[in-house]
Amino acid sequence: MQTATTNSRIVQSETQLTPSFRLDTREYSAKERNKFVKENTVRDWSQLSWKDIGRPFQVTSYAKEKTNWEKEKGQALPVHTSWEMFNRSFHEWFVKDVPTEMNVAKKQFFSSLTSFKPKQISSALGDLARIHFWNYAHRVQDGIWDPRGKRALFEGLDVEKPRILFLGAAEGYEGMQLSAMYPGGEVVLVDYDAFCKDIRFGEFPDSYPFLGENPQTGGKKVYHKDDFNVTYLVEDIRQLSFGKEFDIVISVGLLEHFPDELKPDVVEWHRKFLKDDGYIIMTTPRAQLRSKLYYEIMSDVMNHTYRELMTLEQMGLYVYENGLDILKHGYIKVHNAIIAKPR
Numbered sequence: 001m002q003t004a005t006t007n008s009r010i011v012q013s014e015t016q017l018t019p020s021f022r023l024d025t026r027e028y029s030a031k032e033r034n035k036f037v038k039e040n041t042v043r044d045w046s047q048l049s050w051k052d053i054g055r056p057f058q059v060t061s062y063a064k065e066k067t068n069w070e071k072e073k074g075q076a077l078p079v080h081t082s083w084e085m086f087n088r089s090f091h092e093w094f095v096k097d098v099p100t101e102m103n104v105a106k107k108q109f110f111s112s113l114t115s116f117k118p119k120q121i122s123s124a125l126g127d128l129a130r131i132h133f134w135n136y137a138h139r140v141q142d143g144i145w146d147p148r149g150k151r152a153l154f155e156g157l158d159v160e161k162p163r164i165l166f167l168g169a170a171e172g173y174e175g176m177q178l179s180a181m182y183p184g185g186e187v188v189l190v191d192y193d194a195f196c197k198d199i200r201f202g203e204f205p206d207s208y209p210f211l212g213e214n215p216q217t218g219g220k221k222v223y224h225k226d227d228f229n230v231t232y233l234v235e236d237i238r239q240l241s242f243g244k245e246f247d248i249v250i251s252v253g254l255l256e257h258f259p260d261e262l263k264p265d266v267v268e269w270h271r272k273f274l275k276d277d278g279y280i281i282m283t284t285p286r287a288q289l290r291s292k293l294y295y296e297i298m299s300d301v302m303n304h305t306y307r308e309l310m311t312l313e314q315m316g317l318y319v320y321e322n323g324l325d326i327l328k329h330g331y332i333k334v335h336n337a338i339i340a341k342p343r
């Protein structure tokens with residue numbers, strides 16, 4: 001196992017905690033792999049019914065930014081604006097120097113105690129809880145990027161130098177991870193919020209290591225953002241004019257933002273631009289107690305948009321009943337995931 005760093009870039013089989021995120025290129029053995037992805041628990045999707053599995057849990061604790069906007073304007077927050085708010089808010093947390101912020105939050109909490117003002121104390125306690133929760137979820141658990149889970153999920157696709165289309169790409173993390181594992185192709189990232197292209201992707205750390213394949217040696221290779229052939233389009237998914245030209249179409253956390261009447265459209269967006277033998281990859285946050293707690297505590301950071309938390313069975317049934325065959329399904333740390341092909 002190599003653990004050296006070159007030009008301060010992490011090379012292989014290493015993990016390192018930075019102030020705002022974790023770097024992790026540790027590999028797993030074949031036996032260990034099951035720790036990172038639990039797969040194929042449903043034998044026959046045609047046997048599932050909504051009556052048996054119930055409907056997803058809807059998150060209803062919204063960000064103050066959204067509720068204040070709606071109170072002030074007397075109308076519902078437009079969806080595009082809600083994404084603009086979400087992306088700025090999420091990014092602000094991503095770039096926080098977490099150890100420093102934890103100290104600040106701790107000091108503010110103790111100082112609030114001496115004010116004897118319940119509102120001030122409760123607000124300082126909220127800040128302290130959020131930064132500790134964020135540290136645990138993102139830096140300790142690495143639950144948001146979850147590189148080992150994503151690698152376990154993405155492996156085994158029959159593609160060479162694929163063209164990858166990432167719908168609602170935000171910073172494009174999973175597109176880059178796929179491109180490291182299946183190198184030599186192109187990744188097209190699509191998001192209709194320009195902030196995602198300019199800031200979330202634009203300022204994505206060059207030093208972040210994506211562990212992938214080395215076609216020259218057949219061994220492993222670490223890639224960085226600049227190594228990928230990325231095209232970033234600031235466009236509405238519904239306006240894209242591609243043909244059936246992609247080997248992989250992926251979305252990460254998109255389906256759960258649409259109520260049931262729009263779910264068939266969301267599945268169709270994935271099918272529309274896919275080659276006949278291509279793969280669709282979709283993930284959605286899991287409906288587990290921990291996630292419910294996360295979206296409650298982090299509501300001001302995360303909940304500007306319509307959001308559901310669903311089980312793997314619920315996600316699978318949406319995908320299956322909208323015409324996809326499920327090749328592989330499973331869950332990683334905080335997301336359900338499905339790899340499918342059009343039926």
Ligand SMILES: C[S@@+](CC[C@H](N)C(=O)[O-])C[C@H]1O[C@@H](n2cnc3c(N)ncnc32)[C@H](O)[C@@H]1O
Pocket residue numbers: 083084087090167168169170171190191192193196235236237238252253254
């Ligand atoms: C919840 S995010 C996906 C999660 C993402 N991995 C992240 O870390 O934020 C969904 C993204 O899809 C984008 N999006 C939603 N609807 C879209 C549409 N119709 N066209 C293009 N992008 C869209 C939003 O701007 C947002 O950045």
